[in-house]
Amino acid sequence: MGSIYALAALGFNIIYNATGIINFAQGEFVMLGAMLMAYFAAVLKLPLLLAFIVVVLLVACVGLILERGCIHPLKNPSILVLVMITIAASILLKGVTMFIAGKEVHGMEYFSGENTVVDMGGAKVPTQTFWILGVLGVVVCGLVIFFNLTLAGKAMRACAFDRTAASLMGIPTKRMVMFSFFLSAAIGGMAGAVIVPISMADYQSGAMFGIKGFGAAVFGGLGNNFGAVSAGLILGILEALTAGYLSSHYKDALPLAVLLLVLFVKPSGLFGSEAAGRLKKF
Amino acid sequence: MADPILELKDVCRFFGGVRAVDGVSFCVSKGQIKSIIGPNGAGKTTLFNVIAGNMKPTKGNIRLQNRNVTMLPDYKMASLGVTRTFQTIKIFSNMTVLENVMIARHPRSRAGFFSAAFRFPWMRREETSLIRESRKYLEFFDLLGKADHPAHTLPFKEQRLLEFARALANEPVILLADEPAAGLNTRETKDIAALIKRIRDTGVTVLLVEHDMSLVMDISDEILVLDFGKKIAEGTPEHIRKNDEVIAVYLGRRAEGA
Amino acid sequence: MMKRNIYIPYAVFLMIVLLAPMFVKNPYYLGVLVQVGIFSLVTMGLSLLMGYAGQISLGHAAFFGMGAYASAILTGTCHWSPWLAMGAGMLITACVAWFVGTPSLKLKGHYLAMATLGFGLIVNIFFLAEVDLTGGPSGYTFARIPHITFIKWTIKSETSSYYFVWGILLVILLLTLHIIHSRVGRALRSIHADEEAARAMGVNTAQYKVGIFILSGIYASLAGSLYAHYIRFVAPDPFGLMESVLLVTMVIVGGMGSIWGAIAGAALLIILPEALRFFQDYNILIYGAILLFIMLFLPGGIFGGSQMLWLLIRKIPGRRQEAKDG
Numbered sequence: 001m002g003s004i005y006a007l008a009a010l011g012f013n014i015i016y017n018a019t020g021i022i023n024f025a026q027g028e029f030v031m032l033g034a035m036l037m038a039y040f041a042a043v044l045k046l047p048l049l050l051a052f053i054v055v056v057l058l059v060a061c062v063g064l065i066l067e068r069g070c071i072h073p074l075k076n077p078s079i080l081v082l083v084m085i086t087i088a089a090s091i092l093l094k095g096v097t098m099f100i101a102g103k104e105v106h107g108m109e110y111f112s113g114e115n116t117v118v119d120m121g122g123a124k125v126p127t128q129t130f131w132i133l134g135v136l137g138v139v140v141c142g143l144v145i146f147f148n149l150t151l152a153g154k155a156m157r158a159c160a161f162d163r164t165a166a167s168l169m170g171i172p173t174k175r176m177v178m179f180s181f182f183l184s185a186a187i188g189g190m191a192g193a194v195i196v197p198i199s200m201a202d203y204q205s206g207a208m209f210g211i212k213g214f215g216a217a218v219f220g221g222l223g224n225n226f227g228a229v230s231a232g233l234i235l236g237i238l239e240a241l242t243a244g245y246l247s248s249h250y251k252d253a254l255p256l257a258v259l260l261l262v263l264f265v266k267p268s269g270l271f272g273s274e275a276a277g278r279l280k281k282f
Numbered sequence: 283m284a285d286p287i288l289e290l291k292d293v294c295r296f297f298g299g300v301r302a303v304d305g306v307s308f309c310v311s312k313g314q315i316k317s318i319i320g321p322n323g324a325g326k327t328t329l330f331n332v333i334a335g336n337m338k339p340t341k342g343n344i345r346l347q348n349r350n351v352t353m354l355p356d357y358k359m360a361s362l363g364v365t366r367t368f369q370t371i372k373i374f375s376n377m378t379v380l381e382n383v384m385i386a387r388h389p390r391s392r393a394g395f396f397s398a399a400f401r402f403p404w405m406r407r408e409e410t411s412l413i414r415e416s417r418k419y420l421e422f423f424d425l426l427g428k429a430d431h432p433a434h435t436l437p438f439k440e441q442r443l444l445e446f447a448r449a450l451a452n453e454p455v456i457l458l459a460d461e462p463a464a465g466l467n468t469r470e471t472k473d474i475a476a477l478i479k480r481i482r483d484t485g486v487t488v489l490l491v492e493h494d495m496s497l498v499m500d501i502s503d504e505i506l507v508l509d510f511g512k513k514i515a516e517g518t519p520e521h522i523r524k525n526d527e528v529i530a531v532y533l534g535r536r537a538e539g540a
Numbered sequence: 541m542m543k544r545n546i547y548i549p550y551a552v553f554l555m556i557v558l559l560a561p562m563f564v565k566n567p568y569y570l571g572v573l574v575q576v577g578i579f580s581l582v583t584m585g586l587s588l589l590m591g592y593a594g595q596i597s598l599g600h601a602a603f604f605g606m607g608a609y610a611s612a613i614l615t616g617t618c619h620w621s622p623w624l625a626m627g628a629g630m631l632i633t634a635c636v637a638w639f640v641g642t643p644s645l646k647l648k649g650h651y652l653a654m655a656t657l658g659f660g661l662i663v664n665i666f667f668l669a670e671v672d673l674t675g676g677p678s679g680y681t682f683a684r685i686p687h688i689t690f691i692k693w694t695i696k697s698e699t700s701s702y703y704f705v706w707g708i709l710l711v712i713l714l715l716t717l718h719i720i721h722s723r724v725g726r727a728l729r730s731i732h733a734d735e736e737a738a739r740a741m742g743v744n745t746a747q748y749k750v751g752i753f754i755l756s757g758i759y760a761s762l763a764g765s766l767y768a769h770y771i772r773f774v775a776p777d778p779f780g781l782m783e784s785v786l787l788v789t790m791v792i793v794g795g796m797g798s799i800w801g802a803i804a805g806a807a808l809l810i811i812l813p814e815a816l817r818f819f820q821d822y823n824i825l826i827y828g829a830i831l832l833f834i835m836l837f838l839p840g841g842i843f844g845g846s847q848m849l850w851l852l853i854r855k856i857p858g859r860r861q862e863a864k865d866g
Contacts, residue, residue: 091827092829259658
């Protein structure tokens with residue numbers, strides 16, 4: 001579960017870094033990924049890998065459309081407008097999904113066969129866990145390579161650092177914004193696709209993914225990818241512990257409480273330091 | 283020096299390793315116009331922010347009329363009589379000209395949520411006298427005719443004037459003016475100079491940060507020169523004009539730049 | 541903006557409210573109007589917070605719910621008088637708002653939005669989880685919530701509910717208008733325009749922001765209590781995230797920075813779904829689309845839009861006047 005938050009948090013970071021926008025529809029990308037995966041794999045019975053790729057591409061395209069249709073046309077929007085637009089988009093996505101897929105909860109079997117588990121020192125761990133961790137690992141490695149070694153990645157980091165300067169250096173900042181939405185939606189889609197076998201796909205699940213992912217992003221210091229991954233994992237473990245030792249009712253409340261606590265006490269997050277200065281930008 | 287209004291002792295403000303203000307001490311006497319000058323990045327605006335309470339000094343001591351005000355937040359400073367104008371004009375664009383001035387009377391009135399909601403008679407009287415006083419300040423600045431205009435419709439120079447009207451309505455002991463001539467042409471700058479003198483003549487002490495040398499030399503009683511956060515000279519305009527270090531800082535830079 | 545007399549529009553509005561039941565005889569429509577009144581109360585508070593002080597809250601449904609649950613539990617389980625319960629609900633909400641608002645309102649923009657959103661979700665989870673207290677997901681079913689009694693009338697029929705709710709609304713509206721046109725209202729607007737400059741003028745911005753947050757929380761709680769006594773049943777569902785978003789939408793649709801807009805927005809977004817009932821489940825779709833459309837094309841809201849139009853029309857003769865003067 002923590003990995004999913006980590007992935008969602010990465011999605012927040014990418015858009016935030018490129019645009020300074022917090023995308024409230026981030027959770028819907030995860031939900032969409034999950035729904036589509038359930039549809040392609042369980043209903044159409046496409047091969048896993050093919051289904052996965054198609055899902056990720058589709059969700060990424062939705063991200064692209066969101067940027068083109070809603071964010072791009074705005075000139076000097078206020079924060080309130082941005083918040084409400086991404087919320088409106090998330091409601092719309094939710095509505096469309098419900099309209100097409102219905103209200104039922106969808107599921108599918110584990111990637112490596114129905115309910116397979118691995119015995120690890122007495123605890124039975126579902127094989128899907130490893131798939132999820134694997135995807136997280138691949139995404140993190142991919143992002144590291146992308147941001148550090150490719151030209152486009154470097155350009156995006158430049159944008160994050162100073163948008164005006166970047167655009168003066170000839171970097172097409174507009175296209176970078178577009179691409180950041182594409183990338184972050186793709187990551188959200190991946191997260192959704194791998195989570196289906198464990199937590200089912202439900203058209204209403206987006207909001208929770210979103211806010212917990214944001215919690216992880218803030219926890220780890222907004223804009224800090226390493227922090228996001230660690231914080232996401234910590235949050236997942238905390239959540240499992242609450243469910244186990246306290247009350248399953250409050251397992252959703254815990255990440256929220258952590259989010260509030262971090263916001264109140266140290267808005268720059270556990271691993272953030274320079275991010276504190278960025279707060280002032282708002 | 284007789285009757286110091288504002289007294290700074292060894293005030294420092296560091297940002298990480300950057301020493302924006304580094305051990306500055308000076309006094310401002312009652313009824314003076316004192317100017318702070320220095321090249322770009324010398325720490326003038328930071329010093330202003332520290333005095334006004336926007337930033338806390340890393341070290342040092344600030345006294346206002348013999349009272350220690352070092353750690354007070356900005357809104358407290360304002361109610362104690364330290365009022366500022368901003369380098370970039372900060373009028374309340376969503377209000378009328380009159381309302382902008384009325385805001386400045388905030389610390390001098392007391393209606394709260396409860397009394398406002400029920401409109402007690404004393405609160406209505408307060409409101410009426412607030413309007414009367416505020417109009418007085420607008421009159422001083424020739425803005426009375428536009429009292430009911432939305433503030434953002436005023437031309438640039440009048441917005442500056444409004445900012446001064448607002449600051450004066452706060453009844454400051456000392457007025458901190460951050461580059462009041464920024465963005466104005468020569469004639470308008472002259473008007474501002476005359477205006478600042480008029481403000482001084484009403485009994486308000488003025489502390490000025492300004493780039494425009496002719497303005498500074500013309501109206502200041504005393505000048506303080508900052509470079510790299512440190513005080514390098516202090517004295518009357520004539521004294522500063524002849525100071526070798528000041529000339530080196532200014533002319534040296536200009537020579538390098540040219 | 542000329543100095544306008546606030547009592548003239550108020551008097552007109554008062555007449556409309558008093559006379560409306562003469563034209564709306566159908567109890568069902570009257571019921572819709574009661575709901576409009578209840579929601580207007582919440583949006584009025586939210587409009588003070590958003591439109592005047594410029595702060596975002598995505599957790600206001602939580603305050604609404606706290607009022608409703610306080611009324612339900614205190615009258616149902618503890619057999620308190622509805623009026624006492626209403627007051628207690630407002631007090632509890634005010635305390636919670638103070639507790640949450642003090643650290644939250646130091647945050648800005650997205651962070652504030654997320655913090656209030658998180659707070660709202662936590663409160664909702666609390667409603668769901670404390671089954672012994674709230675009845676959990678199925679709602680408060682331990683006792684029927686009693687009708688409220690005003691002097692000697694029991695508020696039971698749709699007509700009496702209408703006059704009761706709108707009567708309270710009218711009183712609160714007057715108080716709110718007074719606040720807006722006062723030293724407090726000016727201080728709030730100065731925060732919206734420029735916080736730093738407001739502080740430089742001696743306005744204790746932190747205190748005002750928390751103050752207005754608490755006040756808007758109290759409005760929402762009062763509305764929640766009225767809701768509980770009107771519907772006579774409370775469940776966690778109507779106090780969730782979607783409801784918070786809906787409330788903010790109402791304020792935006794009506795036009796920020798206008799109390800009248802807040803009422804108009806509430807009216808529109810309550811009546812419209814009723815009119816579009818035949819779409820049933822798809823209202824979430826339509827709702828999302830409306831919100832998106834407004835944010836994209838009319839960020840000033842309906843009132844803002846019409847005001848802009850009005851200004852445009854007015855400007856034309858105004859220009860001529862200036863030309864003559866010149």
